[in-house]
Amino acid sequence: NAGVTQTPKFQVLKTGQSMTLQCAQDMNHNSMYWYRQDPGMGLRLIYYSASEGTTDKGEVPNGYNVSRLNKREFSLRLESAAPSQTSVYFCASSEAGSGANVLTFGAGSRLTVL
């Protein structure tokens, strides 16, 4: 099925460890996004990439880095994980520029930092 694929689905880290969340879309979308979702906080934008080769900070970028590897892939890296980064992470993509901007989401990655 076409869509947005995130890996891994679950991950447990110890404080200070690093990891990368992977995201790939096969819809030829230009824009990709990383969100985190916490109880009572809703979805908050971490980083986004309007097009291949560009990235920009969202609402909560501290402690994260991103890479738009190509048009299909957008990865999120935690260099030194902290318990405050325990969350569910969602990747999304959209065909920006057409005015449609329909967002399609991945299934999410649940991260626990001990």
Next chain:
Amino acid sequence: KQEVTQIPAALSVPEGENLVLNCSFTDSAIYNLQWFRQDPGKGLTSLLLIQSSQREQTSGRLNASLDKSSGRSTLYIAASQPGDSATYLCAPPGNQKVTFGTGTKLQVIP
């Protein structure tokens, strides 16, 4: 900065009732508005997309309206069913930084 408010935060209704979920936003310079559904522990599923040039969009028992001038959108669910129980989120994309409301948690009681 776009700010999105969804009212009510939670709603519990008996099966068969018609209901309205509200979404308000501060920046009316939006391209469109999208409504999503999220089941517990799951990702977001797109329900409806209203283009900025449209005033409403319908899909089955769902009808979404958009009033850009007042910064409001409503999601109307007709003849609610227990399977409609979920959290509903609205997202007015605006520029590139798509902002979400915190959602309305709906429970439909059989």
